[in-house]
Amino acid sequence: MWRDVVLVAERDLRIELRSRVATNQVAPFALLVLILFAFALDPDTGVLRTAAPGLYWVVVLFSGVLAVARSGSLDDTDGIRDALRLSGLPPAALFLGKALALAAQLLALELVLIGAVAVLYDAPLAGFPLLVATCLAATVAVAATGVLYSALVAGLRVRDTLLPLLLLPVLAPVLIGATKAFEAAFGAEHIGGWDWCGLVVLFAVVYLAAGHRVYGALMEG
Amino acid sequence: MSDPTGDTPAVTVGGAPLHTGSRATRVLGLAALATIALWALYGLVWSPADREMGDLVRLLYVHVPVAILLYAGAGLTTFASAMWLRRRTPGWDALAVAAAELGVLFGVLTLLTGSIWGKPTWNTFWTWDARLTSTALLEVLLIGYLAVRRVDPSPAGGSVRASILGLLLFPNVIIVHYSVDWWRSLHQPATVTRLDPTIEGDMLVALMVGMLAGALTFAWLLLHRFRLAWLEQQVERHDLVAAVADRRAEGDPGAGTPASSNPTPTEPEAQPA
Amino acid sequence: MELVVHFRAAVALLGRFPALAGIDLDVAQGQIVLLRGPNGAGKTTLLRACAGLVPVVDGVAEVLGADVRRQPRAVRGRVGLLGHSTGLYDDLTVAENVRFWGRAARADAADMAAALRLLGLDGRLRDVAVGGLSAGQRRRTSLACLLARRPQLWLLDEPHAGMDAAARDQVDALMHQAVGQGATVLFSSHELDRATSLADRVVEITGGVALPEPAPAPASAPAPAPEKVVVDVA
Numbered sequence: 001m002w003r004d005v006v007l008v009a010e011r012d013l014r015i016e017l018r019s020r021v022a023t024n025q026v027a028p029f030a031l032l033v034l035i036l037f038a039f040a041l042d043p044d045t046g047v048l049r050t051a052a053p054g055l056y057w058v059v060v061l062f063s064g065v066l067a068v069a070r071s072g073s074l075d076d077t078d079g080i081r082d083a084l085r086l087s088g089l090p091p092a093a094l095f096l097g098k099a100l101a102l103a104a105q106l107l108a109l110e111l112v113l114i115g116a117v118a119v120l121y122d123a124p125l126a127g128f129p130l131l132v133a134t135c136l137a138a139t140v141a142v143a144a145t146g147v148l149y150s151a152l153v154a155g156l157r158v159r160d161t162l163l164p165l166l167l168l169p170v171l172a173p174v175l176i177g178a179t180k181a182f183e184a185a186f187g188a189e190h191i192g193g194w195d196w197c198g199l200v201v202l203f204a205v206v207y208l209a210a211g212h213r214v215y216g217a218l219m220e221g
Numbered sequence: 222m223s224d225p226t227g228d229t230p231a232v233t234v235g236g237a238p239l240h241t242g243s244r245a246t247r248v249l250g251l252a253a254l255a256t257i258a259l260w261a262l263y264g265l266v267w268s269p270a271d272r273e274m275g276d277l278v279r280l281l282y283v284h285v286p287v288a289i290l291l292y293a294g295a296g297l298t299t300f301a302s303a304m305w306l307r308r309r310t311p312g313w314d315a316l317a318v319a320a321a322e323l324g325v326l327f328g329v330l331t332l333l334t335g336s337i338w339g340k341p342t343w344n345t346f347w348t349w350d351a352r353l354t355s356t357a358l359l360e361v362l363l364i365g366y367l368a369v370r371r372v373d374p375s376p377a378g379g380s381v382r383a384s385i386l387g388l389l390l391f392p393n394v395i396i397v398h399y400s401v402d403w404w405r406s407l408h409q410p411a412t413v414t415r416l417d418p419t420i421e422g423d424m425l426v427a428l429m430v431g432m433l434a435g436a437l438t439f440a441w442l443l444l445h446r447f448r449l450a451w452l453e454q455q456v457e458r459h460d461l462v463a464a465v466a467d468r469r470a471e472g473d474p475g476a477g478t479p480a481s482s483n484p485t486p487t488e489p490e491a492q493p494a
Numbered sequence: 495m496e497l498v499v500h501f502r503a504a505v506a507l508l509g510r511f512p513a514l515a516g517i518d519l520d521v522a523q524g525q526i527v528l529l530r531g532p533n534g535a536g537k538t539t540l541l542r543a544c545a546g547l548v549p550v551v552d553g554v555a556e557v558l559g560a561d562v563r564r565q566p567r568a569v570r571g572r573v574g575l576l577g578h579s580t581g582l583y584d585d586l587t588v589a590e591n592v593r594f595w596g597r598a599a600r601a602d603a604a605d606m607a608a609a610l611r612l613l614g615l616d617g618r619l620r621d622v623a624v625g626g627l628s629a630g631q632r633r634r635t636s637l638a639c640l641l642a643r644r645p646q647l648w649l650l651d652e653p654h655a656g657m658d659a660a661a662r663d664q665v666d667a668l669m670h671q672a673v674g675q676g677a678t679v680l681f682s683s684h685e686l687d688r689a690t691s692l693a694d695r696v697v698e699i700t701g702g703v704a705l706p707e708p709a710p711a712p713a714s715a716p717a718p719a720p721e722k723v724v725v726d727v728a
Contacts, residue, residue, distance in 0.1 A: 079577055
């Protein structure tokens, strides 16, 4: 089973290495949105600095949706869907493998974005253990939820507009939790940063379990 | 040929042809109307105005029940989806869609009453109060569920895709509810639906009557909507029998059954493929 | 003899459309069976139903001893399907595709290498991304993925389409070889001459059902061409 997980993850990552969608399209998009926020909010009054945690996670969510859609589209042709069902790969392995590959890409993206936020918004990076833990938890949460929901809309013609509509409300708690955790890490007081991080971890666990359990049924549906 | 799905397609349901009404719904409907009248009386006339909120508290007698019913609708959708996944009988699927649609309706009512309550109190139509915010998110979740059902190409009677989405609905609702609560509790101690501990006497009665009226209305609407969905499924099953017959007829456009081994004499000679 | 495929009055749906409308079919092990019929008759759906990919809502459908109607997943690892759209990742090379699908099915490295070789893919084409191949080359790659898995039942949807003569001969040889190793082959084709001489049996599919086949000729006479004439209802 874990062999299969690695097999699937390796496949997705290899495809990404060849096609470079995450590096050439998703990352620039994310940076672009960061810049657009500066146009929308006054860059001189310190609003960006204060709002940095929230803005950061919004950007991660939006670019995450793109990355999820890309991950889903890799397997979304008739021939490949049939072949996957026939392949003998356990669906849970397919789910975890895709989530693993997606998480790796998202983590790389987040690393770049943290640097960007530090530079562009003058964000006071601090509290690194909490930052790292939150990033890991949120990444797993987004990856697991994303792979699950992209399987849910697989094969539908309106898949591209439906996915954000389904995914973003579900991820709202992750946005709340991760933002609060980052605020605490950056030095805001009276916020139980680790508690919020815990919420995100809980979310990630719930969706990993859910995806693990229902991915097979979804493939057949 | 026999009905491929195993049960006889019928245009009657439980003896009530082509109607979703029945004695049960008539009784229920009357009871709902009566309770609503009682609700109006208690809410508007017989209960006193609140010490702090004044007459605004009367809105709560509507807002609280409809909010609870919104959550009930979402919960029912999840329950029905889970049962469909277990049993695969179409009735559960009909229940799921009926409950979700009612959820959307009661959600709109919750948002409306909440906004109306907010305007005089805080001089704004929208407050980022925990209840309103999570209700808004809940609405989007329900709308997303209904959107997926609309574009699902599976035959009527339920699909795995829609059921899993429905299954995840209530857990999502819970997570969103508590996250938003916690988030707003940092800033705002009072929420619109926190039951005022001084609600008692006639005010409490008004609220309870409101709950009952809401529940009866919900049940009445649910029954009708469920039956409508059930009838739609029956129609589609009926169509399926006809479609199978048409399909077989494709093979022998003239007279003669597919069991005949002679090509029909009226057909033109074969074209090379 | 064990029937590899046993369908009785099977009805299968594509969405809401009954692509198979009560079909009967029996296939014994070791046979090469040709499915013939007009477009839209249900050949593709029948092949996919044998793989457990299409929901069968009525009748009996058994493949390799498994009840495909109630437990479609039971038969998955033992059948191989070559469909219209190739199940290949355009960004990966031929070898990488075969390796992925092969390892997913726990195939031997030796089998995978042999598959590439038998389909002429172990030379220049080996490390070319599938997206850059011609249609025929893609189908050969798909076939290689199937071959590496050594399925007991081969389901080929127009296997000769898009290939040149040499490749078609190779496909025929592979089918014979598979049967020689105990597999069974079910395939559809519009290439009537080649296919009819290749197949042990021909089954006409039309309107979602299989037409009864002519009785086999007595052993002394040469096998007759099918009596029925295919009516192409355009």
